[in-house]
Amino acid sequence: MNLPDLKAAKKRTDEEVEYVNLDQKYDKNTFANQKYFIRTYGCQMNVHDSEEIAARLESLGFTSTDELENADIVILNTCAIRENAHEKLFGFLGRCKHAKKDKKNMIVGICGCMAQEENVVNEIMTKHKYVDIVFGTHNIHELQDLILKKNKKQEINVYSCEGKVYENVDYKRDSNIKAWVNIQYGCDKFCTYCIVPYTRGKQRSRRSCMIIKEVEDLVKKGYKEVTLLGQNVNAYGKELDDEISFAELLQKVSDTGIPRVRFVTSHPWDFTDEMIDVIAKNDNVMPYIHLPLQSGSSRILKLMGRRYTKEEYLELYKKIREKVKDCSITTDIIVGFPNETEEQFQDTLDVVNICKFDSAFTFIFSPREGTPAAQIDDKVDLKTKEDRLHRLNELINKYSLEANKKYLDKTVKVLIEGPSEKDPNKVFGYTETMKLVNVENAKDKIGEIVDVKITDAKSFSLDGTLV
Ligand code: SAH
Ligand code: SF4
Numbered sequence: 247m248n249l250p251d252l253k254a255a256k257k258r259t260d261e262e263v264e265y266v267n268l269d270q271k272y273d274k275n276t277f278a279n280q281k282y283f284i285r286t287y288g289c290q291m292n293v294h295d296s297e298e299i300a301a302r303l304e305s306l307g308f309t310s311t312d313e314l315e316n317a318d319i320v321i322l323n324t325c326a327i328r329e330n331a332h333e334k335l336f337g338f339l340g341r342c343k344h345a346k347k348d349k350k351n352m353i354v355g356i357c358g359c360m361a362q363e364e365n366v367v368n369e370i371m372t373k374h375k376y377v378d379i380v381f382g383t384h385n386i387h388e389l390q391d392l393i394l395k396k397n398k399k400q401e402i403n404v405y406s407c408e409g410k411v412y413e414n415v416d417y418k419r420d421s422n423i424k425a426w427v428n429i430q431y432g433c434d435k436f437c438t439y440c441i442v443p444y445t446r447g448k449q450r451s452r453r454s455c456m457i458i459k460e461v462e463d464l465v466k467k468g469y470k471e472v473t474l475l476g477q478n479v480n481a482y483g484k485e486l487d488d489e490i491s492f493a494e495l496l497q498k499v500s501d502t503g504i505p506r507v508r509f510v511t512s513h514p515w516d517f518t519d520e521m522i523d524v525i526a527k528n529d530n531v532m533p534y535i536h537l538p539l540q541s542g543s544s545r546i547l548k549l550m551g552r553r554y555t556k557e558e559y560l561e562l563y564k565k566i567r568e569k570v571k572d573c574s575i576t577t578d579i580i581v582g583f584p585n586e587t588e589e590q591f592q593d594t595l596d597v598v599n600i601c602k603f604d605s606a607f608t609f610i611f612s613p614r615e616g617t618p619a620a621q622i623d624d625k626v627d628l629k630t631k632e633d634r635l636h637r638l639n640e641l642i643n644k645y646s647l648e649a650n651k652k653y654l655d656k657t658v659k660v661l662i663e664g665p666s667e668k669d670p671n672k673v674f675g676y677t678e679t680m681k682l683v684n685v686e687n688a689k690d691k692i693g694e695i696v697d698v699k700i701t702d703a704k705s706f707s708l709d710g711t712l713v
């Protein structure tokens with residue numbers, strides 16, 4: 247596969263980036279009475295991209311439907327992070343092919359990180375000819391034009407225009423309570439196992455003035471929470487010569503007066519003391535940090551290209567715990583990196599036993615074509631890896647439950663978001679520390695931050711009642 251040689255790219259300067267204002271208007275009558283369906287896989291980045299895609303479809307007149315079979319246009323926003331992504335994509339495409347038998351004019355579009363992978367795109371173009379549009383992560387702004395071209399039966403070419411930063415993007419946000427705000431695109435870290443720098447391109451930070459303007463607009467609209475989004479938020483602005491640091495940006499976002507500020511994801515290597523201070527001193531910066539560990543073994547971390555050791559991670563963890571009161575810390579862990587030994591895996595368990603994470607996403611290493619780690623001749627069999635994952639998960643779940651039990655009988659602030667999926671008599675929301683709570687007697691509190699007394703604690707959620 248021919249992935250772009252992004253590693254050859256040097257640090258960019260602001261002049262190399264084109265900041266593009268998107269204010270082109272489209273005719274809402276073009277697809278009036280037609281429906282769209284979007285399926286999203288992957289991380290928050292994709293979830294937020296789908297909000298942009300929805301706004302673009304609505305600018306042409308499409309309205310949303312929850313039923314693929316009823317749709318006139320189906321968009322699949324893909325993720326490439328692990329192997330199972332392929333099965334999900336081609337399984338879903340099967341459904342589209344079937345639906346298209348009854349609905350010949352249905353437009354099927356594929357986008358997201360897999361649409362940046364040349365072999366995937368080739369497979370779609372040759373074997374799945376019923377797919378009409380393929381557009382990469384750098385081309386979302388082309389969507390309306392691609393659809394209009396398709397409508398005129400013109401041929402569509404996929405191309406990439408990486409390096410641009412788009413401003414004035416319109417979003418159809420899923421919530422009117424909390425919002426995602428991109429602060430940077432791409433990633434420069436090139437962890438040896440990871441496909442993201444190839445599918446999302448090199449790091450491009452938005453200008454801080456534009457980010458603040460977006461948050462201020464959200465405050466005016468009554469939003470209660472923003473989450474600053476990036477693969478590596480604390481490396482914000484580093485590729486620009488004259489931009490503020492992430493700590494300064496966080497302070498400015500906090501100063502807008504938005505009731506809650508969150509951010510994902512932080513890389514331990516870029517985590518500064520200034521950042522910890524900003525989190526500690528501002529009540530509206532939430533005491534919740536997702537701090538991916540990946541492995542507890544310094545040797546594996548080196549092979550992963552993570553740029554920190556077990557000891558350095560633990561030191562940072564301790565510093566955060568000391569300075570940020572009642573902070574919750576969650577993580578990501580990969581087991582079975584090529585040739586990981588039992589002893590190295592024990593180092594991971596050791597860190598988990600010390601940090602007692604609030605929760606963790608755990609994965610078995612999945613070789614991604616084109617990344618350095620995928621080329622290593624791996625002697626460890628899948629069964630051993632599955633066994634490690636199982637043992638790790640047992641430990642993680644034990645500590646999640648322990649962390650949640652600490653909330654019993656306490657009164658905490660919860661931002662109520664909507665009706666609970668499990669129990670229609672309850673509503674759900676999140677604590678400042680990002681714990682999911684199902685709340686009784688608070689049906690009329692949607693969109694408000696309320697005091698909730700915690701009555702029960704499970705591994706993955708809490709129950710509570712309005713005080
Ligand atoms: N930018 C974030 C993570 C993005 S991907 C960060 O650096 O923390 C989310 C998680 O997927 C990663 O933290 C990692 O744990 C996992 N992941 C990434 N590539 C993987 C691979 N090839 N195999 C298994 N898990 C992987
Ligand atoms: Fe992938 Fe590493 Fe970048 Fe995270 S920091 S997106 S794991 S390359």
Ligand code: F3S
Nearest residue numbers: 288289325326327359
């Ligand atoms: Fe997946 Fe792309 Fe996110 S690979 S995890 S959707 S950046």
